[in-house]
Amino acid sequence: MSGSSLRLRRLFDATSHRSFMVAFDRTLAGGPEPYAVDSAATVTAIAAAGADAILLSPGLIKQHGHLLAYRGGPAIVCRVDFPFIAGFARGRGEEFRVIARAEEAVALGADALVMFLILGHEEQRTWGTNVEAVARTAEAARRVGVPLIVEAVPWGSQAPDPRDPQLVATAVRIAAELGADAVKTEYVGDLASMRDVVAGCPVPVLVLGGPTVDDVGALVGFTADALAAGARGVIYGRNVWQRTDSALVSARLRAVVHGGADAT
Numbered sequence: 001m002s003g004s005s006l007r008l009r010r011l012f013d014a015t016s017h018r019s020f021m022v023a024f025d026r027t028l029a030g031g032p033e034p035y036a037v038d039s040a041a042t043v044t045a046i047a048a049a050g051a052d053a054i055l056l057s058p059g060l061i062k063q064h065g066h067l068l069a070y071r072g073g074p075a076i077v078c079r080v081d082f083p084f085i086a087g088f089a090r091g092r093g094e095e096f097r098v099i100a101r102a103e104e105a106v107a108l109g110a111d112a113l114v115m116f117l118i119l120g121h122e123e124q125r126t127w128g129t130n131v132e133a134v135a136r137t138a139e140a141a142r143r144v145g146v147p148l149i150v151e152a153v154p155w156g157s158q159a160p161d162p163r164d165p166q167l168v169a170t171a172v173r174i175a176a177e178l179g180a181d182a183v184k185t186e187y188v189g190d191l192a193s194m195r196d197v198v199a200g201c202p203v204p205v206l207v208l209g210g211p212t213v214d215d216v217g218a219l220v221g222f223t224a225d226a227l228a229a230g231a232r233g234v235i236y237g238r239n240v241w242q243r244t245d246s247a248l249v250s251a252r253l254r255a256v257v258h259g260g261a262d263a264t
């Protein structure tokens, strides 16, 4: 078994084979947001909530990695690209820059890497740059022995609907064929379509969260549907940490991801 496969397994629970990952990388491009002004406090709360892994920028791994370095603590996942979205805060887009190489992320203590593959670019040139960056990072990740999770999403300006099942299926398939060890993508809205997305993707599919959903029942419900469709877990950000009832919601999500709890 390769180092990448071995380390990928560490992101998943030994019994459920699923993962409750929490993304705290939004402030990399969005700055200090509500509930995330004190980054150390947010990282500590995410670890206390029982996350299997936490997604952080290189700088936050450097600053706060020690808060996670204990037996049973969450694995550390490093975002290695910077999204030039006309504000991560203001919407979706298609520009990015690679900010850390696989070797650097591993030297910081990362157990896995995350970067975007965005479908629907306005220009072939930027699409080509994105494809090449993912392929090069996948090659470097293989060489270093660290898994690469590609956030494959139809968020480009030319994609009519970021949750279009066909486009989502295409995005994750391209990511896998470029060398991703797992993908992070949209829940496409219904179980049957999500099954097709998972069926066409030869690597584990993890579902992203997006803006905070106030209706916790709805959040838990679509999480359960995504898992029933074959998703191997979630990588949720604001839906975990950008809310007053964060600890409670984390516990419910964790229970649903690892089984034994229904969506109610």
Ligand SMILES: O=C[C@H](O)COP(=O)(O)O
Residues within 6 Å of the ligand: 023, 024, 025, 026, 055, 151, 208, 209, 210, 211, 235, 236, 237, 238, 239
């Ligand atoms: O890709 C986006 C980031 O990981 C932020 O996660 P979020 O949209 O669930 O808050």
